[in-house]
Amino acid sequence: MKRVNVALLGLGTVGTGTYKMLQSNQDVIARKTGTLFEVRRILVRDLTKKRKVEGVKHLLTTRFEDVLDAGVQVVIEAMGGIEPTRTYVMKAIEAGCHVVTANKELIAKHGVELEQLARGKGVQLLYEASVGGGIPVLGTLQHLLKANRIHKVSGIVNGTCNYILTQMSEYGRSFDSVLAEAQEKGYAEADPTADVEGFDSAHKLAILCRLAFGVDVAVDDIPRKGITDITVAELEIARRLGYSIKLLAQAEQYGEEGPVALQVAPTLVPLSHPLSGVRGVYNAIHVEGDVVQDVTLVGQGAGEQPTGSAVVEDLCNVYRLPALRAASLRRPMILPAGEESGIQFLLIETEEVLAADVADKWKADLLDTGIQVLDALIYPDHGRSHAAFLVRNWEPRLVSVLPVEWEVSIKRIITRPVLAASVAQEEKEVVSAGSVS
Amino acid sequence: MKRVNVALLGLGTVGTGTYKMLQSNQDVIARKTGTLFEVRRILVRDLTKKRKVEGVKHLLTTRFEDVLDAGVQVVIEAMGGIEPTRTYVMKAIEAGCHVVTANKELIAKHGVELEQLARGKGVQLLYEASVGGGIPVLGTLQHLLKANRIHKVSGIVNGTCNYILTQMSEYGRSFDSVLAEAQEKGYAEADPTADVEGFDSAHKLAILCRLAFGVDVAVDDIPRKGITDITVAELEIARRLGYSIKLLAQAEQYGEEGPVALQVAPTLVPLSHPLSGVRGVYNAIHVEGDVVQDVTLVGQGAGEQPTGSAVVEDLCNVYRLPALRAASLRRPMILPAGEESGIQFLLIETEEVLAADVADKWKADLLDTGIQVLDALIYPDHGRSHAAFLVRNWEPRLVSVLPVEWEVSIKRIITRPVLAASVAQEEKEVVSAGSVS
Incomplete structure (x- = not known):
């Protein structure tokens, strides 16, 4: 039986989940990998804090130097944040340790340099837990879909936002009320900005782009829109048009060396698309x-648990699966968001009540200006109205023209991207005789 | 650049997809794996048949001996069936070739002996394409979820059945009419037995059990029920109760060395479960x-394409990912189907029209005999009725008692298993502060 000594940086949610799984699943891991992983040191900020795991007191230290002195081969980073985390990870790599991390912000912002450093030292840097928690998406892209040219990735990668949108959509509760309750229950941070404004999703999208397309995208270059302006009425209107609204992180590459269109935004997802029914966290x-x-x-x-699982699976794979290819990553040309998408959702909130037949009139007006309307709906809402359209060839400048032309008081006009129907929806007749089984 | 010579057995759907991808994605594969795979020989039955790929004439042979003489390191089996396929695969392994196959029946029935043979010879036997086409589920179980104890696997693994059920459910078409059209279009075989009676799903379930639980299940030991008796009315009734009906292959293990409950059967899946919205093929x-x-x-x-993709991904992994662990597989105790599931769907078709309040009366009667009723529905259907119940503690012997007691002419009584709600539905409050993101 091979023995591997491990250090944990941090004993919060991820660190605790990791430690617990290494204890509870030690037998499975030993049987499947022939390796015994032993935690030899845990870096914490506060030695006196009550911990959720037993028998770790003798492992705790507040000094990073103690970690490297403990003779470990793998350092698991579960601290979060950029500094001092980045410095610790670099020191661990320089000391010849493999590193496993769940830190999406660190990997999104400094992953490329850290990977170069790791390659130079001949060690692995793995970060499955940084995207999608327990979902093994990075391993899948790297090992199980590598002979394919991946041209598009679309993800629901923030559980807080998906929980809020699911609660709003299924129980008709307002954004503020769900967020407040989520904060009270500990589902959402006291400062929810990183989640609800889409920063967290942008970090994960940058990481996905690296694995899927082999390109290096700066987080700041990703057009980003949060979910704070979504109303229950809008969710209901979308549903009636055959869509759910999800905070989607999308990246599409046009040709292998081509530009990349990126976007984090509330997006209409056809109800029959595999992403549409993904609920809660x-x-x-x-x-x-x-x-x-x-x-x-x-x-x-x-x-x-799911995040701990991803960390431990990575830990097992340090010694089993081959490292990332050594190619340096290209900085791609980034296309303006939305330019590539054919259909947009146009929502016009008016201060007055609109008659149902206004939809047809406005539809005709839009058509006159070259906007193709695929579907339209007037939705009354407490003495006001929403006029909703699915349009093609939308012109943003029309936002200033329409209210004047239509002689209505417009409270706001929103446009949102619409995800194309999946292959499943198109029911393509690609399957030849006897092959569907 | 490493060079690997490959032989293809068969140039039907899977063989053609594999050959095409090895041509079209040669550059991606070379870049990611550092290996050039070259097809050196293709075994076919008929040299004169028109092929869907160009420039292969000089590679074709009808003699298996020519394949082994071609100096290949990997044999890709894309012939299907048991014989002469099994003999060829054994000869290839004995000659020291790695084997990649898409053949679910062969692997379900003879996989264990073929794997033993391969281990003895120090070669790999990979079969990702045998379950779920392009979905990398076997690789995920083997490499990306190996530190977990997998205790349950539920799958929609037959595209023909899922296509038929989707068409029936969404367009109200009868089983016979969808099947006839599917056969005409080439979506279903002339003899659809293997698909619609669940044999194909049972093969795949046996393979999944091996990878998920490390147990060796005989295909004949899997309780199996097909989709031929499902009606449009039943699908609609299930929908009104909050379920879709899917042909589900399910396996659950009770404890690591414990018994396994197995079942291929039309199963009610809660609409909010991730499997419920899986449509078409x-x-x-x-x-x-x-x-x-x-x-x-x-x-x-x-x-x-999807099946060819799975074959080629396997081919790339022959030289990249570690082989299966060498442990010999245990034959588990098999539990009778259905015993383990708490809730059942009970559908009673009567020859007469039932009043809506019959539901309450029958519900009370069922309760008197110890059957707990969670939901009930009377559904009129062309001068007849369906009475549907979601029940707990169902007693099969009641089927002979109820019609007499209720004084109605019963056309048929069906029971179906009901899949438990997923974790997502239960909305468990497991997520602690700041960890949902």
């Missing part, structure tokens, strides 16, 4: 490859 | 592990 990633066509992975995107 | 596998909780993989379960 669940995450899901939809991957399109040139030969496999599409594969969707669904699972729990966060929490002590 | 799509396949999906829901995996439950002790730490990761649940992961669902969705994708195209058949067709030239």
